[in-house]
Amino acid sequence: MSDTSLTPTPSSSPVSTTSGDVVELDKGHHQGTGGLPERFSDPGLPPHIPRAADLDEAAADRAEKQVAALFGLSILGTLGFLVSFFAIDPDARVFIPFIGNSNLYNIVIGVTLAIAVFAIGAGAVHWAKTLMPDEEVAEDRHPIRSSDADRAAAVDVILDGGDKAQLPRRPLIKATLGGALALFALPFVVQLVRSLGPMEKAVAESAETIWDIPTEGEKAGQPIRLMRDPEMTPIRADEVTIGSVYHVMPETLQKYLDEEHHILEAKAKAAVLLMRLGPEDLTIPKQIEWSYAGIVAYSKICTHVGCPVGLYEQTTHHLLCPCHQSTFDVKADCEVIFGPAKRPLPQLKITVDDEGYLVAPQGFAEPVGPSYWERER
Numbered sequence: 174m175s176d177t178s179l180t181p182t183p184s185s186s187p188v189s190t191t192s193g194d195v196v197e198l199d200k201g202h203h204q205g206t207g208g209l210p211e212r213f214s215d216p217g218l219p220p221h222i223p224r225a226a227d228l229d230e231a232a233a234d235r236a237e238k239q240v241a242a243l244f245g246l247s248i249l250g251t252l253g254f255l256v257s258f259f260a261i262d263p264d265a266r267v268f269i270p271f272i273g274n275s276n277l278y279n280i281v282i283g284v285t286l287a288i289a290v291f292a293i294g295a296g297a298v299h300w301a302k303t304l305m306p307d308e309e310v311a312e313d314r315h316p317i318r319s320s321d322a323d324r325a326a327a328v329d330v331i332l333d334g335g336d337k338a339q340l341p342r343r344p345l346i347k348a349t350l351g352g353a354l355a356l357f358a359l360p361f362v363v364q365l366v367r368s369l370g371p372m373e374k375a376v377a378e379s380a381e382t383i384w385d386i387p388t389e390g391e392k393a394g395q396p397i398r399l400m401r402d403p404e405m406t407p408i409r410a411d412e413v414t415i416g417s418v419y420h421v422m423p424e425t426l427q428k429y430l431d432e433e434h435h436i437l438e439a440k441a442k443a444a445v446l447l448m449r450l451g452p453e454d455l456t457i458p459k460q461i462e463w464s465y466a467g468i469v470a471y472s473k474i475c476t477h478v479g480c481p482v483g484l485y486e487q488t489t490h491h492l493l494c495p496c497h498q499s500t501f502d503v504k505a506d507c508e509v510i511f512g513p514a515k516r517p518l519p520q521l522k523i524t525v526d527d528e529g530y531l532v533a534p535q536g537f538a539e540p541v542g543p544s545y546w547e548r549e550r
Contacts, residue, residue, distance in 0.1 A: 218309045226303045236303035237343050243296030244349035250288030251356040257281040258363060286360060293353050300346065306337045382442045383425050384521060385536035396532035398424040399447065399470070399523065407530045408447070413468050416487040419447040421470065423533070442541050444473035444481065445521055447531070450490060450503065460506045463522040465531065470521040471507050472541045475499055477514040479543045492518070516544045 226233040257278070265277040301307075319327070340347050387393050398407050402422040413419065423443055447470045455461050460469065471492070475482050480496035490503040491510070499512030507518035519537045526532045 218311060221308050224303065224307065233304060233339075236299070237339075237346055240296045240300045240304070241345045241349045243292045243299060244346070244353040247289045247292035247296065247353040248349070248356055250285045250290075250292060251353070251359060253285035254282055254289060254360050255363065257285060258360070289353075289357055289360075293357060296350070296353070300338075304339050304343070304346075306334075380537075380540040382536055382541060383439050384423050384443055384445075384533055386534070387425070392425075396524070396526065396534040398526070399445070399531040399533060400424050400426070402444070409529050410466060410468060410525050410531055411529065413447065413449045413531075415449050415451060415467075417449065418485045420473070420483075421445040421447045441474065441479075445470050446473045446482065446485070446492065447523075448485060448490075448503065454490060454504045456504070457506050460520065463520050465524050468523065468531065469503065470523050470533070471501075471503070471518040472521065472537065474518075474542045475514055476509075476516040476518060476542070476544050477512070482518065514544070 224232075226236050261278045261281055263276075263278045266274055267277040267280075269275050269280070335341070384397060386395070386397065399419075399421045400407055400423065402420040405422065405424075405427065407424070408419060408421070422440065422445070426440065426443065447468065449466075449468045452467055455464060455467060455469075463469070473481050473483065475494040475496065477494065477497055477499050480494050482492050482494045482499075482501065484493040484495060485491075485503075486493065492501040492503060492507065493499075494501075494512065494514065497513050499514035500510050501507040501514070501518050502510045506520065509515065509517060519539045519541050521533055521537060522535055523531050523533055
């Protein structure tokens with residue numbers, strides 16, 4: 174490598190390197206800093222480029238109308254949601270190209286609520302980009318608590334922001350934004366009020382399961398066989414041993430699959446756990462009456478928030494809900510012994526038919542699933 178040297182200038186000083194080369198550093202630079210200055214000068218903010226709305230009042234008026242149109246679209250979306258929420262049958266179905274047979278109620282309220290949310294956001298963004306002030310501002314660091322003068326000035330800045338956002342000059346934006354935000358809260362209020370309303374429908378829906386004995390058709394009045402889930406094969410009483418656990422569905426599930434579309438809800442309410450206890454473990458008269466040869470069946474749906482109770486401890490005969498650790502004592506008619514659940518799991522009455530298969534001669538005597546304040550044991 175050939176030696177290299179830089180010709181000194183009046184403002185430079187020579188510095189020797191380990192290889193013997195000589196380089197010059199400008200005054201104000203120090204050896205070992207890579208040639209960087211001790212302090213950087215403030216580059217300042219880039220120059221502000223005015224927007225069309227800043228220079229042309231007609232452009233500002235167009236922007237105002239565009240923002241107002243978006244807020245107005247949000248109002249229409251919210252009104253469409255409210256009308257659809259009450260006017261459309263929740264079970265109504267319609268064919269939609271590229272999607273298929275769908276629930277009309279869910280689609281309409283979903284689309285209208287999406288329009289209401291999107292239009293408010295789009296209007297706010299367009300307002301900020303076209304009419305609100307867009308100058309960059311640098312604020313020096315200062316103590317955590319500002320002086321009284323600065324605090325008063327901050328209040329003035331906030332008040333002045335309304336003027337700079339042209340709220341006094343743009344009453345159309347102010348009116349449509351107020352209407353959009355005021356109406357936008359109604360969908361959430363309506364749903365909350367409905368959920369806190371009369372519980373008769375919820376009670377009836379929880380009390381009815383596909384374990385209920387048919388009153389019409391070929392099998393009217395006949396007990397329903399207990400079937401393994403998911404194999405859907407019948408269970409003989411002599412196949413249930415102490416310590417084993419069966420996940421059970423009613424034999425009528427197949428018929429329900431062919432006729433109804435709310436199959437997931439039906440399966441959830443009908444899920445049952447079947448297990449066998451020793452004769453000495455059953456002491457409660459009602460539990461003994463509703464069991465067969467030590468075999469008991471209980472709803473699998475936790476009475477806390479409806480999670481599946483799927484963990485069985487053979488030595489203690491405890492059922493555990495994995496969601497929030499509610500624990501039920503099978504020997505005590507599934508009373509709650511730990512956790513947030515407040516009510517026992519409902520028991521399903523079982524017996525055997527002429528062929529030795531386990532059957533349910535009646536449905537649950539109480540609603541299954543999460544508790545509510547109007548439910549009685």
